[in-house]
Amino acid sequence: xxxxxxxxxxxxxxxxxxxxxxxxxxxxxxxxxxxxxxxxxxxxxxxxxxxxxxxxxxxxxxxxxxxxxxxxxxxxxxxxxxxxxxxxxxxxxxxxxxxxxxxxxxxxxxxxxxxxxxxxxxxxxxxxxxxxxxxxxxxxxxxxxxxx
Amino acid sequence: xxxxxxxxxxxxxxxxxxxxxxxxxxxxxxxxxxxxxxxxxxxxxxxxxxxxxxxxxxxxxxxxxxxxxxxxxxxxxxxxxxxxxxxxxxxxxxxxxxxxxxxxxxxxxxxxxxxxxxxxxxxxxxxxxxxxxxxxxxxxxxxxxxxx
DNA sequence: TTTAATGTAATTTTATATGTTACATGAAAA
DNA sequence: TTTTCATGTAACATATAAAATTACATTAAA
Numbered sequence: 444x445x446x447x448x449x450x451x452x453x454x455x456x457x458x459x460x461x462x463x464x465x466x467x468x469x470x471x472x473x474x475x476x477x478x479x480x481x482x483x484x485x486x487x488x489x490x491x492x493x494x495x496x497x498x499x500x501x502x503x504x505x506x507x508x509x510x511x512x513x514x515x516x517x518x519x520x521x522x523x524x525x526x527x528x529x530x531x532x533x534x535x536x537x538x539x540x541x542x543x544x545x546x547x548x549x550x551x552x553x554x555x556x557x558x559x560x561x562x563x564x565x566x567x568x569x570x571x572x573x574x575x576x577x578x579x580x581x582x583x584x585x586x587x588x589x590x591x
Numbered sequence: 592x593x594x595x596x597x598x599x600x601x602x603x604x605x606x607x608x609x610x611x612x613x614x615x616x617x618x619x620x621x622x623x624x625x626x627x628x629x630x631x632x633x634x635x636x637x638x639x640x641x642x643x644x645x646x647x648x649x650x651x652x653x654x655x656x657x658x659x660x661x662x663x664x665x666x667x668x669x670x671x672x673x674x675x676x677x678x679x680x681x682x683x684x685x686x687x688x689x690x691x692x693x694x695x696x697x698x699x700x701x702x703x704x705x706x707x708x709x710x711x712x713x714x715x716x717x718x719x720x721x722x723x724x725x726x727x728x729x730x731x732x733x734x735x736x737x738x739x
Numbered sequence: 740t741t742t743a744a745t746g747t748a749a750t751t752t753t754a755t756a757t758g759t760t761a762c763a764t765g766a767a768a769a
Numbered sequence: 770t771t772t773t774c775a776t777g778t779a780a781c782a783t784a785t786a787a788a789a790t791t792a793c794a795t796t797a798a799a
Contacts (some may be wrong), residue, residue: 444592444593444595444675444786444787445592445681445756445785445786446676446678446679446680446681446682447592447679447680447681447756448680448681448682448683449680450680450699451680451681451682451683451695451696451699452683454695454699455683455689455691455692455695458691458694458695459691466775468774468775468776469775469776470775476685477685477686478757478758479757479758479759480776481758481759481760481777481778482757482758482759484776484777484778485777485778487776488777488778498775498776498777499765499766499775499776500764500765500766500767500774500775500776500777501764501765501766501767501768501773501774501775501776502766502767502768502773502774502775503766503767503768503774503775504765504766504767504774504775504776505775505776506776517698517699517702527592527679527680528594528679529678529679529680529706530594530677530678530679530710531594531595531675531676531677531678531679532594532595532596532597532598532599532675532677533593533594533595533596533599534594534596534599535596535599535600535603537624537625538625541603542726542729542730542733543603543606543607543726544603545726545729546606546722546723546725546726546729547599547602547603547606547722548599549725550665550717550721550722550725551598551599551602551665553713554665554710554713554714554717555710557709557710557713558677558706558707558709558710558713559706561705561706561709562678562702562703562705562706565701565702565705565706566702569698569702573698574694574695574698575694577694577697577698578690578691578693578694581690581693581694582690585690592755592756593754593755593787595787614744616743616744616745617744617745618744626788626789627788627789627790628745629746629747629788629789629790629791630788630789630790632745632746632747633746633747635745636746636747646744646745646746647744647745647796647797648743648744648745648746648795648796648797648798649742649743649744649745649795649796649797649798649799650742650743650744650797650798650799651743651744651797651798651799652743652744652745652796652797652798653744653745654745
């Protein structure tokens with residue numbers, strides 16, 4: 444089963460947007476993403492609904508940030524994309540009356556919940572500002588290595 | 592994205608097998624699983640390799656447990672099925688040279704690892720014996736309710 | 740020697756995510 | 770005001786991976 448890179452994709456887009464001061468088109472973002480403008484619009488539509496980005500139609504239009512990155516956490520974005528289950532493993536739900544199934548699911552459920560809660564706590568602790576600063580550090584490092 | 596119910600499925604099969612004292616055919620297991628005998632054989636092949644079950648061909652053949660359930664943990668089974676990633680979310684890996692991608696992945700990676708480690712610790716704590724006992728408790732409860 | 744089981748490769752089907760097309764809408768520029 | 774460039778979105782197509790099925794070899798008991 445493939446992993447879902449949507450959260451990672453969105454963070455990628457937002458951090459790239461933070462480096463520009465004029466609206467960025469879906470076309471440009473799709474090139475950065477190596478994806479498709481319509482796919483980008485679909486992703487961004489959710490973020491717009493949550494108030495993190497704005498879109499502008501027509502000439503000179505495109506997408507821009509609507510919120511200071513310091514005030515957006517990974518948890519915010521996670522919630523904006525619909526809080527998808529974080530755990531890849533799931534429960535059989537073939538015969539809910541089956542007592543074996545109930546026993547197995549009961550044991551797995553509490554472990555899954557704990558792990559999800561931990562992950563969400565970490566997500567609440569990380570702002571997009573931090574990620575952006577991390578990027579800038581890497582950028583400077585790369586420049587210094589180039590010079591040397 | 593769908594969740595992977597393989598671990599749950601296998602636990603289900605093993606617990607059902609524990610209730611029988613003669614070999615169970617793939618056909619029977621596939622009915623319990625609402626799946627297919629060949630799929631069952633594929634799943635069981637991994638468990639046999641790990642030494643948890645035995646198979647017998649021909650008349651009266653089928654699958655049986657090779658190890659005391661008290662000595663098998665959820666972690667053992669998880670490892671036997673190839674230690675698949677436990678976290679549904681993944682990293683973009685479109686442009687590994689991209690510093691934005693690196694910054695994002697770095698932040699996600701440590702959180703994912705923490706959550707995976709927690710889940711695995713829980714898996715080590717739970718034996719199939721415990722699950723089986725839980726099932727028998729539920730079974731007795733159901734009988735008592737029926738009588739009353 | 741027939742029947743019943745597993746073992747496994749090859750193929751088909753299905754589900755889902757992703758990508759694409761088409762066209763409506765809106766806004767700026769010519 | 771008309772053209773161009775952008776988003777918005779529904780409908781459709783494609784790609785990919787998981788699951789199921791088919792086919793047939795192997796093995797063992799009746």
